[in-house]
Each structure stands twice: as structure tokens, then as C-alpha cells.
Amino acid sequence: QVQLQQWGAGLLKPSETLSLTCAVHGESLSGQQWSWIRQTPAKGLEWIGEINPSGSTYYNPSLSGRVTISVDTSKNQLSLNLNSVTAADSAMYYCVKVSSTTWSPEYFHTWGQGTLVSVSS
């Protein structure tokens, strides 16, 4: 059974870059679809973006081109970079395995433990 272990800096200053990494244990990252999702008490759950098995990425337009999702197949890791952060980017961030098949709509199958990120001067 796949397990996701994530880490990254938890305290950032405005204008810095948020960088998170998610290690995939129990299966190969290749051939799967992966997402990042964040959550705040005020705004709830927000989909950040995804990377599909072919390496194509799709991002939430609300993040205005600040986000990059990538994979390192040699390390079996997924990464998230969000630049020019503000206080509004303070949230719990989750890496997520997406269940994507031809016979069923997609859903978020397995979630990492979450990384709490705070942005403050």
C-alpha cells in the first residue's frame, strides 16, 4: 500500500519560495497521477495542481503562475514550489495520489500527512 511522506520549510517570509517534497513509498511514482492540495480553516480545501503520468502539469488559475509541480523518478519523489508567497499562502499542504482510470472519474486516493506552512514577516 502506497504511503506518502512529505517535508519542507514550515516558516517563510513574504516573497520567499515555498518548497515541499513528497516521498512515495510502496510503489513507483511513474505511471501515476499526483496532486498537491492545501487547506485553511477560512478557505477550506483548495486544489493546487497536478502532474499526470506523461509529465503534463495543470495548475489552479487562482495561483497565477506562481506554482510548479515536478517529479524526480530516480528518487520516487514529488515536489511543489510556490514562489512569491504571502500570508494568504499559509496553510496545511498535502501531497496526494490521484486514482485515475479509464472506467471511473478521478478521486484523491491517498494523502500525505500534511505540512503546515506559515508565512509571516
Add this chain to the structure above:
Amino acid sequence: IQLTQSPSSLSASVGDRVTITCRASQSVSDSLNWYQQKPGQAPKVVIYAASTVQRGVPSRISGSGSGTDFTLTINPLQPEDFATYFCQQSYSIPSTFGQGTRLE
């Protein structure tokens, strides 16, 4: 696509039958999923494709609906079911979530 859940919170007792509703601002076909989240934990999928119960989830949890109107039903309610429930659509990008229903 906006998802509106109702109610925002719900008080219930063990043994009750509870229903949570999720309405989409436009049709999402059957691309509607439900998640359960307990304090301090990540969300966990309980229903996908509107009505398919995720493996390992008890059969007292069920989902129905298509198009714009969906329901999550728990019957009978058990102590471990007290949590917050979210709906989510995967019909179009960006994927979106409902605001959540706190079951207490």
C-alpha cells in the same frame, strides 16, 4: 464549478440516519467524491464516482446523485463517523471542494 454543501454543521446521535447534500453550480455527471476528515488527520475518501464505496469503508456510508445534486448518507451513525465531510468534483479543472459539513 462551485459546490455548496448543506448543512454546514449537523448534530446527531449514534444510531441516527444522517444525510448531507452537495449541489454543484453546473453538471458534474458522476464525477463527485466524498471525503471524511477527523481532527489532526488528512481527508480520506469514502465515496467516489458519486456512489461507489471506497474499499474498507463500512457499507452504512452510501452516496447517490448525478448531474448537480448529490447526497451522502450514513445509516446508522456510529461513534467513529463523527467528523467533517467534504464533497469534491473531478469533472473539470480546477477541481473544487465543498465547504464541509461538520457532523457532531
